[in-house]
Structures are given as structure tokens and as C-alpha cells.
Amino acid sequence: MRASKPAIRGARIAAFAAVLSILTGAGFSGRGSSLPGKNEEPERPYAEIAESLRVEGLKSEGAFAFLERLTRLAPARLTGSPEFASAQELMRREMEGLGLKSWREPVRVEHWVRGKIQQAEIIGAGAAPQALRIAALGLSVPTPEAGITAPLIEIRSFEDLSAAGSRVRGAIVFYNHPMNPSSQDTFASYGEAAPYRTRGASEAAKLGAAAVLVRSLTLRRDGFPHTGMVDYDPDVPRIPAAAVATLDAEALSRRLRAEPGLRLRLHLDCRNLEPADSSNLVGQIEGTEKPGEIVLLGAHLDAWDLGTGAHDDGAGCAQCLEAVRLIRALGLKPKRTIRIVLYPNEEFGASAGRDYARAPRRSSERHVAAIESDRGGFLPLEFGLGSAETFERLKKWEPLLRPAGIRRVGPGGGGGDIGPLGGQGTALLAFIPDAQRYFDHHHSANDVLSAVHPRELELGAVVMAVMAVVIAEEGI
Amino acid sequence: MRASKPAIRGARIAAFAAVLSILTGAGFSGRGSSLPGKNEEPERPYAEIAESLRVEGLKSEGAFAFLERLTRLAPARLTGSPEFASAQELMRREMEGLGLKSWREPVRVEHWVRGKIQQAEIIGAGAAPQALRIAALGLSVPTPEAGITAPLIEIRSFEDLSAAGSRVRGAIVFYNHPMNPSSQDTFASYGEAAPYRTRGASEAAKLGAAAVLVRSLTLRRDGFPHTGMVDYDPDVPRIPAAAVATLDAEALSRRLRAEPGLRLRLHLDCRNLEPADSSNLVGQIEGTEKPGEIVLLGAHLDAWDLGTGAHDDGAGCAQCLEAVRLIRALGLKPKRTIRIVLYPNEEFGASAGRDYARAPRRSSERHVAAIESDRGGFLPLEFGLGSAETFERLKKWEPLLRPAGIRRVGPGGGGGDIGPLGGQGTALLAFIPDAQRYFDHHHSANDVLSAVHPRELELGAVVMAVMAVVIAEEGI
Numbered sequence: 036m037r038a039s040k041p042a043i044r045g046a047r048i049a050a051f052a053a054v055l056s057i058l059t060g061a062g063f064s065g066r067g068s069s070l071p072g073k074n075e076e077p078e079r080p081y082a083e084i085a086e087s088l089r090v091e092g093l094k095s096e097g098a099f100a101f102l103e104r105l106t107r108l109a110p111a112r113l114t115g116s117p118e119f120a121s122a123q124e125l126m127r128r129e130m131e132g133l134g135l136k137s138w139r140e141p142v143r144v145e146h147w148v149r150g151k152i153q154q155a156e157i158i159g160a161g162a163a164p165q166a167l168r169i170a171a172l173g174l175s176v177p178t179p180e181a182g183i184t185a186p187l188i189e190i191r192s193f194e195d196l197s198a199a200g201s202r203v204r205g206a207i208v209f210y211n212h213p214m215n216p217s218s219q220d221t222f223a224s225y226g227e228a229a230p231y232r233t234r235g236a237s238e239a240a241k242l243g244a245a246a247v248l249v250r251s252l253t254l255r256r257d258g259f260p261h262t263g264m265v266d267y268d269p270d271v272p273r274i275p276a277a278a279v280a281t282l283d284a285e286a287l288s289r290r291l292r293a294e295p296g297l298r299l300r301l302h303l304d305c306r307n308l309e310p311a312d313s314s315n316l317v318g319q320i321e322g323t324e325k326p327g328e329i330v331l332l333g334a335h336l337d338a339w340d341l342g343t344g345a346h347d348d349g350a351g352c353a354q355c356l357e358a359v360r361l362i363r364a365l366g367l368k369p370k371r372t373i374r375i376v377l378y379p380n381e382e383f384g385a386s387a388g389r390d391y392a393r394a395p396r397r398s399s400e401r402h403v404a405a406i407e408s409d410r411g412g413f414l415p416l417e418f419g420l421g422s423a424e425t426f427e428r429l430k431k432w433e434p435l436l437r438p439a440g441i442r443r444v445g446p447g448g449g450g451g452d453i454g455p456l457g458g459q460g461t462a463l464l465a466f467i468p469d470a471q472r473y474f475d476h477h478h479s480a481n482d483v484l485s486a487v488h489p490r491e492l493e494l495g496a497v498v499m500a501v502m503a504v505v506i507a508e509e510g511i
Numbered sequence: 512m513r514a515s516k517p518a519i520r521g522a523r524i525a526a527f528a529a530v531l532s533i534l535t536g537a538g539f540s541g542r543g544s545s546l547p548g549k550n551e552e553p554e555r556p557y558a559e560i561a562e563s564l565r566v567e568g569l570k571s572e573g574a575f576a577f578l579e580r581l582t583r584l585a586p587a588r589l590t591g592s593p594e595f596a597s598a599q600e601l602m603r604r605e606m607e608g609l610g611l612k613s614w615r616e617p618v619r620v621e622h623w624v625r626g627k628i629q630q631a632e633i634i635g636a637g638a639a640p641q642a643l644r645i646a647a648l649g650l651s652v653p654t655p656e657a658g659i660t661a662p663l664i665e666i667r668s669f670e671d672l673s674a675a676g677s678r679v680r681g682a683i684v685f686y687n688h689p690m691n692p693s694s695q696d697t698f699a700s701y702g703e704a705a706p707y708r709t710r711g712a713s714e715a716a717k718l719g720a721a722a723v724l725v726r727s728l729t730l731r732r733d734g735f736p737h738t739g740m741v742d743y744d745p746d747v748p749r750i751p752a753a754a755v756a757t758l759d760a761e762a763l764s765r766r767l768r769a770e771p772g773l774r775l776r777l778h779l780d781c782r783n784l785e786p787a788d789s790s791n792l793v794g795q796i797e798g799t800e801k802p803g804e805i806v807l808l809g810a811h812l813d814a815w816d817l818g819t820g821a822h823d824d825g826a827g828c829a830q831c832l833e834a835v836r837l838i839r840a841l842g843l844k845p846k847r848t849i850r851i852v853l854y855p856n857e858e859f860g861a862s863a864g865r866d867y868a869r870a871p872r873r874s875s876e877r878h879v880a881a882i883e884s885d886r887g888g889f890l891p892l893e894f895g896l897g898s899a900e901t902f903e904r905l906k907k908w909e910p911l912l913r914p915a916g917i918r919r920v921g922p923g924g925g926g927g928d929i930g931p932l933g934g935q936g937t938a939l940l941a942f943i944p945d946a947q948r949y950f951d952h953h954h955s956a957n958d959v960l961s962a963v964h965p966r967e968l969e970l971g972a973v974v975m976a977v978m979a980v981v982i983a984e985e986g987i
Binding site: 089090093094096216217218219254414416438439440442443469471472488490491494 | 892916
């Protein structure tokens with residue numbers, strides 16, 4: 036905590052000069068510049084502010100402390116659940132502890148319950164049934180109480196499914212489509228494979244399938260089933276859907292080749308209840324000059340119930356809180372409002388982000404920018420900016436982010452929850468950390484605090500704080 | 512493994528054109544370009560080669576397989592030890608398995624033995640002695656058989672030491688200088704704190720200290736002592752030196768404040784034996800046109816004995832082997848020789864790198880470039896280049912490295928083992944991965960295979976292969 040609490044109002048001109056000197060190569064070292072100011076207020080260049088945020092962050096590792104409390108005190112945060120409400124109350128108290136003004140904005144969310152039974156057994160010739168490590172997909176309907184026992188048909192692609200035609204009727208479709216390991220961009224590989232999880236059930240149901248089993252979306256071969264939402268086509272009967280661990284998917288595939296007549300018994304007692312009442316949790320530092328102009332820091336508080344949602348998206352929540360803690364620790368009082376929004380229901384389609392964007396309250400507000408952190412708490416690499424115009428205007432701040440490890444500010448921003456603000460002229464920024472390890476943990480029992488590194492997490496909070504401070508002071 | 516094995520000779524002109532088009536923004540996507548060649552040989556642009564190396568690498572994760580074998584079959588590799596010799600024989604067989612021509616070049620190395628006893632106990636008022644988690648520093652002399660029992664004096668800096676003056680005489684000096692967490696650059700923090708480990712014993716001995724206990728060089732608070740070399744001043748009596756885990760250092764510091772009369776009993780039975788015979792292990796793919804011109808890939812095979820040297824520097828060894836495996840898997844036959852050198856004795860001062868550089872055999876060779884990997888098997892971020900001139904010449908290849916995640920090719924290269932080649936006109940390149948987690952593991956029992964991520968490790972091998980292929984074909 037720094038003792039001095041200068042206002043940053045006078046910093047602008049000097050900061051621009053500092054940035055210009057940075058861009059012309061004049062020895063930016065991440066340390067505070069001592070350039071003289073051009074107006075009468077106390078001088079505090081952004082480079083110095085950025086450094087102070089980094090120093091305070093890396094010394095205290097506050098983001099990890101927030102995340103530790105969240106994952107310990109509210110490990111289960113499935114949207115619509117009573118546990119989610121407790122988690123939200125915990126976050127409200129954290130905001131209070133930071134001295135933020137906070138409130139809730141009501142929304143409706145999905146209310147799906149995993150139940151107690153998620154079993155799959157291979158029934159083959161001779162030997163006893165062999166259990167597979169599975170997890171129901173979110174929003175999946177249950178099987179009948181006796182389970183579903185049916186022949187198994189392995190499918191590698193939707194083309195395979197079409198080709199299988201009438202063989203699909205009455206069968207359990209086993210989508211064994213691995214994520215492609217050969218790209219450095221794991222999110223691209225995820226995007227390519229995810230439709231088997233989201234649309235696979237309905238595509239199979241169109242051909243009369245009884246249920247689907249989907250290979251987990253991860254690049255690792257391990258025993259963790261990775262859940263995630265299934266997106267049923269409303270015009271097709273809904274059939275049960277579960278994820279199977281990659282190691283078990285590969286064992287199953289081998290066994291099917293040797294024994295094509297295998298059957299599977301699938302038993303799920305998950306349920307879809309009526310949509311539930313929930314809310315977006317909002318907390319803010321009010322702007323000193325333009326309180327109605329807002330820089331939003333967003334993350335989702337809901338998480339899959341198999342782990343503790345440490346990376347997805349406890350990390351994002353912790354970074355939003357920590358960014359604000361850092362700003363307050365430095366005694367900064369930016370012109371515009373810095374607001375945190377923690378959303379429910381992201382894992383079931385990010386409806387709360389849309390609700391937030393169209394809430395009546397928004398009409399008296401102007402969201403200058405929104406930064407979302409929902410890619411895990413890994414090493415910060417980039418800020419992705421939603422539009423070329425935003426890019427032009429924010430690119431100049433890149434040197435302030437470098438000493439905290441940001442390698443690039445470039446096109447490619449947004450995020451599921453902040454996206455709906457884009458239509459209202461808000462600059463959308465995605466905080467983009469390294470993603471080589473993200474899908475090892477994503478949506479599984481492996482998404483726990485021990486998989487998060489305190490410094491990697493903290494650096495993300497630091498760069499979000501730097502970006503928020505600069506935009507809240509300068510606008511875009 | 513790709514079936515086609517085209518030569519890359521004809522690729523040059525087209526590759527230059529491709530790179531030019533990349534640099535002018537014409538849609539480099541990491542996929543192979545289809546630009547027409549300007550000569551008669553089969554066409555294979557470097558962008559396509561780089562992509563194939565990445566695809567083969569990420570699909571097979573071969574570097575992790577090498578590292579798994581190394582850390583399982585040769586976990587202990589302290590330089591000068593019989594275990595080191597076994598590890599080297601294992602690596603020779605790996606080179607043989609890759610079809611490399613290999614040989615050994617004799618060198619002399621330190622031969623230090625940790626012994627069986629490394630104990631430190633706090634002896635205070637009342638309670639039973641309290642054990643600290645310590646490890647002898649490499650090259651430390653032993654204590655007498657009865658151990659050393661002496662008052663303890665806590666020192667935060669060399670200035671503190673001077674100020675303590677005559678109080679140091681007969682005491683055990685406890686250097687409790689934490690690594691600075693506030694920089695993003697953990698190697699800089701390491702460099703600042705390392706002198707307490709390397710020079711602390713002799714500085715304390717000058718004032719008559721009996722022994723030193725040094726806070727472990729890590730940014731984490733945990734129970735792992737981190738060892739490392741002590742560098743005795745030849746003009747000062749050598750006193751025993753051990754590292755203490757950071758948590759224990761902090762507990763000790765608190766207790767000293769409460770109870771300034773504390774004494775410590777230190778017992779080490781490590782020993783320095785006569786220098787031992789060892790060798791640099793060399794293996795290579797001979798160049799098709801200029802076999803006497805060499806691109807060297809270097810790493811050190813020796814490792815501290817507390818863990819299995821997975822990151823330091825098993826990762827580097829595995830990446831060198833994997834880079835060559837990838838090049839062979841693509842059937843590439845570069846003009847110049849690509850050579851792997853695995854050094855002993857790096858942890859005791861990198862003497863084998865100097866021996867390599869001045870071996871008589873070097874006189875008939877020309878080392879065009881040397882790339883060292885000795886910063887752990889983490890996410891690749893940069894190539895550091897030893898000189899501005901090298902930078903000018905290699906910068907143009909940066910776009911080839913981007914699809915594997917390299918963010919920057921810039922000044923700042925070299926490495927302990929390849930450094931001595933610099934004086935001979937060799938371009939020195941440091942492979943620079945992320946280092947936020949490196950010192951969690953470095954020189955401790957925590958440096959084990961489970962701390963290495965297969966994709967992060969592999970991407971390093973991929974970028975080393977790309978760089979090696981381009982330089983071996985193009986020169987510098």
C-alpha cells in the first residue's frame with residue numbers, strides 16, 4: 036500500500052509525452068518517468084502508475100487471496116443453485132470490504148440440477164460391465180429410471196453421422212471427435228470440436244438416437260470428464276447427453292473395434308427445473324468527474340460443479356476485485372466510474388450479459404469500455420480489441436502494459452457477457468492469457484485452486500487495472 | 512511422421528518471397544504458402560516447413576517422451592557422479608535412435624558429493640531443538656563431524672553484514688534476502704539475490720563466520736530448500752553453506768526477533784573430491800553441402816540431485832533431441848550441420864562450454880549459430896539474440912515462429928554453455944520461455960516431470976527446430 040494518494044488528473048499531458056517517448060524508443064524501462072508536467076496539478080505519469088500497480092500486485096498476490104476464499108467458501112456455483120446465491124453474497128461482502136458501492140440487478144437463469152446418478156457401463160461379451168468416467172452435460176434431460184441400454188455407435192464427425200443413417204435409430208451415439216492438438220491456438224481447436232457437445236444430441240436425435248456420449252473437450256488424455264452445456268434444438272426430441280473422459284473414450288473406441296456388438300447402459304438423474312431468480316452483482320468506484328461514463332470489468336461467477344471453477348471463471352472474478360483493490364491501494368480516483376459486474380448463467384448461454392445490456396438503468400449510463408476476463412488465470416499475453424477503431428485508439432497504451440508481460444494489443448476482443456454492450460458503442464476488450472493449459476482444467480474436477488499460479492493470476496489483475504485506470508481517466 | 516521427404520534446397524527464394532509477403536501483411540496464417548518457386552528444385556516454403564514441424568510436434572509431444580525417459584531412467588545427474596555417466600549413456604542411445612552420428616569429447620568436471628547428512632536445528636530456550644528444512648549448497652565444505660553449534664545472526668544484505676562487523680566472528684550467518692517479487696522478470700530478481708548464495712559464504716568468512724545458511728532463491732513460500740553452487744573466494748577460508756526453505760527462513764526470522772540468543776546447530780557431511788573425468792556429448796545431422804558449418808543446439812545434462820532436473824535442464828536436453836527428431840521426421844536435409852551438444856558441469860560454473868569452444872577439433876569447424884535452452888520447459892515467448900548484427904539478420908524469420916507462439920525475436924541472447932563460442936563469430940541465440948513459475952522448481956526437490964506441461968515443452972522444441980532449419984539452410 037502506498038502512502039501518497041495524489042489525484043491522477045494532472046497526469047494526462049505528461050503521460051502522453053511519456054508514451055510518445057516510449058514509442059520513439061527513448062528508454063522505457065517500466066519505471067516511473069520524471070518528465071515535468073505542463074499544468075499545475077501534481078504530476079504522476081501513467082508509466083509510474085502502471086509500475087506501482089504491478090509492484091503492489093506482485094508483492095501482495097491479492098488476486099490469489101480472493102480466489103482462495105472464493106473456491107474454499109463457495110466451491111460450488113452452478114447457476115440457479117442455492118450455492119450460487121451464497122457465492123454471490125460472499126462476493127458482495129468482498130466488494131463491501133473494498134469500499135465499493137454495490138447492488139444486484141435481477142435476472143432469470145436456467146436451473147439445472149446434476150442429480151446423484153451419472154453412470155455409464157459397457158456391456159460386452161463375457162466380462163462384468165465396465166464403468167466409464169462420465170458426467171452429465173449441462174441442461175441434459177435424464178434417462179428413464181432404469182437407464183438406457185442400447186447398442187453403441189462410434190461417430191467421428193457429423194459426416195460420419197449422416198453416413199450412419201438408419202443405424203443410428205435406437206442407438207447411443209458416441210461422438211469420439213478429439214480436439215485438434217496441432218494448432219497453437221487451443222481456443223480454435225475447442226471451437227472446432229465443441230459443436231459435438233453442443234449440437235450433437237439434437238443432430239443424433241433427428242436420426243432417432245436414444246442418447247449421446249461425447250468425448251471430453253480437452254487435449255489431454257486423462258480420467259476427467261469435462262462437462263459443458265448442451266444446446267438442444269427446440270424442434271427435436273431432447274435425449275440424454277454425457278461427457279466421457281478422453282482415456283475412457285479411447286479405451287471404449289478400441290473395445291468397439293474388437294467387439295462391434297457392445298452395448299452401453301447410461302443412467303442420469305439430472306433435471307431441468309423452472310428458470311430461477313438470480314441477479315447480476317454490480318460494484319463500483321464512482322468517477323470523480325464523469326460518473327455516468329463507465330469502464331466495466333466483467334467476469335462470470337457461475338461455474339461448473341465438478342471442480343471449484345478456479346480458472347473458469349473464479350480467476351476472472353478474482354482479477355476484477357483485485358484490479359479495483361489495486362486502484363484503491365494506490366489512492367487513484369479516476370474521472371470515470373470503474374465498475375465490476377459478476378454475471379450468473381454464463382455457462383448456460385450468457386443470458387445475464389444480455390439482460391445487463393438492456394436493463395432500463397443503462398439508459399442513463401454510457402459504457403465507454405468493457406473488459407472481460409474469462410479465459411483462465413494464466414500468464415497474460417494480449418488484450419484483444421473488438422474493433423479496428425478501438426485498436427487505433429488504445430494501441431498507444433501498449434507500452435504501459437509491457438512491464439507486466441503483455442506482448443500485444445491487437446484486434447480480436449469481446450467476450451460472451453460483455454458482447455451485448457458492443458451495439459451501444461462500447462469498446463470491447465478481451466483479456467487474453469496463455470491457453471496451453473486451459474482445457475486441461477476447463478469444466479472438470481481438475482479446475483481447482485492448485486492449478487492456478489499466484490503470479491500468473493496477479494499479472495492479469497495488474498494489466499486489467501492499468502487498462503481500466505487509463506481508460507477511466509482518458510476515455511477512448 | 513510425414514511421408515514426403517523433399518529436400519529444402521529449392522525453398523530459399525520462395526521462402527524469402529513468402530517472408531516478404533508476410534512482412535507486408537499479406538495474410539500469413541501459419542499455413543503453407545503456395546508461392547511458385549524460381550528454380551527447378553521441388554518447392555517447399557519455410558512457412559510450410561514451420562507448420563509441419565509444429566503439427567508433428569504438437570501431435571506427438573515427443574519432447575515430453577524424451578524427458579519422461581530421462582527423468583525416470585536417469586533422475587540423478589549430479590556432475591561428476593556415476594549417475595551422470597549413466598544419464599549420458601542414455602542420451603547417447605537416444606541420439607543413436609535418432610540416427611545421429613555421436614561422440615564424446617573429454618572434459619574434467621567438479622566432483623562434489625552431497626553425503627547423507629544435512630541437518631540444521633534451532634537451539635533456543637526451553638523447547639526441544641527445531642529442525643529446519645535445508646540442503647547443502649553445491650561445492651560446500653562439510654562441517655566437523657559433531658556439527659557446528661553457534662549463535663545465529665540474521666543478515667538482509669551485504670551492507671547489513673558490514674555493519675554487523677565483529678558480531679559475525681564465530682557466528683552462523685543467516686542470509687535472509689528474499690527474491691524481489693515486484694518485477695515481472697524473475698531472472699532479474701534471481702540475479703539480484705543470487706550473490707548471497709554464491710558469494711555469501713566467503714563474504715561472511717572474511718569476518719570470521721563459522722558457516723552460512725541462505726534463504727532459498729524462490730518467489731514462493733514453501734518447504735523446499737533450493738540448492739545451487741557456492742563460489743568460494745580462493746583467498747578466504749571455506750566455510751559450510753546450506754540453503755533453507757523460505758517458509759523455514761521466515762519462521763526462523765520471527766523466532767530470532769523474539770529470542771535473539773538463538774543458536775543453530777548445522778551438520779553437513781558433503782565432500783569435495785578430486786575433479787572427475789567426464790565429457791561433452793555431441794550428436795549431429797551432417798550438412799549436405801557445408802558440413803563444416805554448424806548450427807549448435809545446446810543444453811546441459813547435469814542437474815541438481817534434489818529433484819530430477821526436469822526443467823533444469825532436462826527440458827533443454829529433451830528439446831534439443833526433439834528438435835532434431837522433428838527435422839528428421841520431415842525428411843529435411845539442410846545444407847549445414849545441425850549439432851546437439853549436451854554439457855556436464857553447468858551447475859558448477861559451465862566449464863564444459865569453455866572446453867568445447869577451445870577443443871582442437873573446433874579449428875576445422877565454423878559455428879554459424881548456437882541456440883541454448885536452459886530456462887525451463889515453459890511457454891516459449893522469445894528468442895534473444897546476442898548482438899545487434901545477429902538481430903538484423905534473424906529478425907526477418909520472426910513470422911515463421913509466430914504460429915508456434917513466439918512473440919518477439921530481439922536483443923538479449925547467449926547462455927552459460929554457448930557463451931564461449933561468441934568470441935569466434937558465432938551468433939548466440941537464447942530460447943526464452945515464460946519464467947513466472949521457473950524458480951518454484953529451480954534446484955529443488957520440486958523440479959520434477961509433473962511440473963512440466965507437454966505442450967509448453969513441445970512448442971519450445973518446435974521453435975528451436977524452425978530456427979535451426981532456417982539457419983542451417985540460409986546461414987546468417
